[in-house]
Amino acid sequence: MKYVLQLIFTALFVGLLALYISHELTTGDTTKKTEKINVYNWGEYIDPALIKQFEQQTGIQVVYETFDSNEAMEAKIRNGGTNYDVVFPSDYTVQKMTREKLLLPIDHSKIPNIKNLDKHYMDMPFDPKNQYSVPYFFGTVGIIYNTKAYPNDNFTSWESLYNPKYEEDILLVDGAREIIGLSLNKLGYSLNDKNPQHLRQAEQDLTQLAPQIRGVVGDEVTMMLEQHEANIAVVWSGVAAPIIQNNPDFNYVVPKEGSNLWFDNMAIPKTAQNKAGAYKFMNFLLDKKVSKQNTEWVGYATPNKQAREALPEEISDDQRFYPNRTTQERLEVYEDLGQKTLSEYNEKFLNFKMLLK
Known part of the structure; x- marks a missing residue:
């Protein structure tokens, strides 16, 4: 028994x-099969092949979503729902989200490839010592124009756009900070000006620009320029770069009065569920070869020094898109203006757009 x-x-x-x-x-x-990270980025802002490469290297599935404005992204983070692990806020939005405690501090030791970044694009006023963000791409706001349509014009000043000869031949990006900003710069004011009187001056000044404007547009700006529906546009440098690469008849300039130097960044929201995966993804994107490939696909300027040195010289040495120190001295990074002032910018920009109808 x-x-x-x-x-x-x-x-x-x-x-x-x-x-x-x-x-x-x-x-x-x-x-192992179901580990994933949720990534929230701007549209057309990463080479899709790199996402697959990251998944193959790490076994981590990337759930990828896109947004079309900082405000939309920020609202979704604040309201909850999807717990994103990596997001890509612009400069002033990093500042705002940090203040509202929506971002986690960055542990630099978990991103060894951070050493590849150019120190000149680190430690910016919107995020001292990069405590909450890591730069991803950067660029400027300027003027792209068709040199065959206007062979004797150089557009070195915002003032040049106001010439009646360009009637209905100018396109503008659909951004309040950019368009109110060009007028503020033209008048000698800061892009971060909060003075109500200066903002009223800028709004009044833009009424003189209205007759020259063909339209305020989004992604269709490239097609419209290439099809000669307009010959001049105020755009972000990353929009201008591929147009110029495909058609040397176009040129891009940053006006002498000054303009915007912007940064889009990688950050980890406080609601992240896979912080380890987030660090792996960020570190992957900062790898020299990966960053070079991504830069060539996206078209914007990279703050990754190692990647830039690996780019063809006609790209890496092009000061239109990689401004030198002298040019950078007259550029400003957007600051968080606060909701009240931002509403004023948006209202004045809307009033301007109403003039165009």
Whole structure:
């Protein structure tokens, strides 16, 4: 009887052990297969091939979503819902989200490729010591124009856009900070001006620009320029770069009065569920070869010094898109203006757009 009981207990033990091992193996495999990170980025802002490469290298699935404005992204983070692990806010939005405690501090030791970044694009006023963000791409706001349509014009000043000869031949990006900003710069004011009187001056000044404007547009600006529906546009440098690469008849300038130097950044929201995966993704994008490939696909300027040195010289040495120190001295990074002042900018920009109808 004792021997029989021993056999029964032994069989039970072996069975339970086998069940436990099977459970652990199954759970382990499932975890490995289902580990994921949720990424929230601007549209057309990463080479899709790199997402697949990251997934293959790490086994981490990337759930990728896009947004079309900082405000939309920020609202979604604040309101909850999807727990994003990596987001890509612009400069002033980093400042705002930090103040509202929507971002986690960045542990630089977990991003070894951060060493590849150019120190000149680190430690910016919107995020001292890069405590909450890491630069991803940067650029400027300027004027792109068709040199065949206007062979004797150089557009070195915002003032040049106000010439009646350009009637209905200018396109503008659909951004309040950019368009109110060009008028503020033209008048000698800061892009971050909060003075109500200066903002009223800028709004009044833009009424003189209205007759020259063909339209306020979005992604269609490239098509409209290439099809000669307009020959001049105020755009971000990353929009201008591929147009010029495809058609050397176009040129891009940053006006002498000054303009915007902007940064889009990688950050980790406070609601992130996979911080380890987020760090791996950020570090992956800062790899020299990965960043070079991504820069060539996206078209914007990279703050990654190692990647820039690997780019063709006609890209890396082009000061229209990689401004030198002298040019940078007259550029400003957007600051968080606060909701009240931002509403004033938006209202005045809307009033301007109404003039165009």
